[in-house]
Amino acid sequence: MLNINKFFEKAKASYSVPDIALHPTIIFILESPHKEELKSGVPLAGLSGRSMAKELFLKEDTLPMGKYLKKLADNKTQMFYGIVNVCPFPLQESAYPDKEFVQRYKNELQITEAIRKSTAKHFRDENKELFHKLVLKDFEERLLSTVEDDSIIVPCGKFAERYVNQLTIKDKLNIIKGVPHPSYNSWSKERYRDVIQTVRDQEKKRTS
Numbered sequence: 001m002l003n004i005n006k007f008f009e010k011a012k013a014s015y016s017v018p019d020i021a022l023h024p025t026i027i028f029i030l031e032s033p034h035k036e037e038l039k040s041g042v043p044l045a046g047l048s049g050r051s052m053a054k055e056l057f058l059k060e061d062t063l064p065m066g067k068y069l070k071k072l073a074d075n076k077t078q079m080f081y082g083i084v085n086v087c088p089f090p091l092q093e094s095a096y097p098d099k100e101f102v103q104r105y106k107n108e109l110q111i112t113e114a115i116r117k118s119t120a121k122h123f124r125d126e127n128k129e130l131f132h133k134l135v136l137k138d139f140e141e142r143l144l145s146t147v148e149d150d151s152i153i154v155p156c157g158k159f160a161e162r163y164v165n166q167l168t169i170k171d172k173l174n175i176i177k178g179v180p181h182p183s184y185n186s187w188s189k190e191r192y193r194d195v196i197q198t199v200r201d202q203e204k205k206r207t208s
Contacts, residue, residue: 004130007108012138015089017043017098020069021082021146024204025090026056026199028052028065029143029160030179031116032087034095042066044182052182053155055196056081065182080203082146091116111155116159121166140167147173157181176202177206183200 017033020043028044036046044052047063062068067082072079093109096102102109111127115135123129147153153175155161164175178195180186187196 001109002111002127004108004111004127004134007105008131008134010101011089012107014101017041017085017088019043019082019084019088019142019146020066020073020079021084022073023146023148024078024079024082024147025150025152026080026202027084027143027147027151028080028156029153029164030083030085031157031159032089033087034090034092035097037066038090038095038097040067042070043085048182051185051187055182055187056200058200080206084139084143085111086144086160087112087135088138088142118164121162136163138164139163140169143167144169148204151176152176154179154199 015038018041019026019038026081030043033043034046035045039045043049044066045064047064050062053062053065053068054060056065063071065081069079069081069083090096091112093102093113111131115123115128115132123132147169151174153164153173155164155175155177156179160181161177164170164173167173176195176198178192179199180189180192186192
């Protein structure tokens with residue numbers, strides 16, 4: 001028998017990666033952390049984060065986005081950008097370093113993997129629907145704690161966009177749609193050029 005609630009509580013308590021969002025203007029919404037994020041304790045700490053920062057700031061040599069923002073936060077510097085994960089802990093079994101945890105929650109992790117790959121907004125399977133609702137509730141609570149009236153929400157990828165579209169506060173949000181997940185250098189691809197430029201332009205508009 002699956003214990004989705006217990007798994008959610010345990011995973012959140014032991015494997016959460018904190019959001020970096022000190023009331024920023026632009027909040028990037030990502031799916032969930034992975035190995036590099038668990039290791040570093042910040043979101044977007046790996047190759048995807050480096051790809052995002054490179055394209056956003058148009059600099060070849062830059063820290064991954066999460067590490068860059070963490071450095072600003074540590075120096076108590078006001079940040080224009082923030083990062084919030086839909087799920088604060090990994091949805092992929094391969095991200096977890098503890099084999100005992102993985103073995104204990106093998107079946108629950110199959111649920112998280114299935115939801116990660118799905119395009120559904122709701123699930124007939126009770127375990128999937130329960131986990132989906134827990135993730136959505138937790139995501140909205142964390143986003144509400146940092147979002148301002150003039151915040152711009154940028155869901156990165158289809159998973160993030162799907163959860164943003166289900167927020168009860170969705171109609172009150174200023175959302176830039178169509179931004180891909182920054183993995184595999186997708187932000188540098190020609191078909192996303194205009195929407196990425198739209199994201200870049202926000203800082204100029206707000207600070208000029």
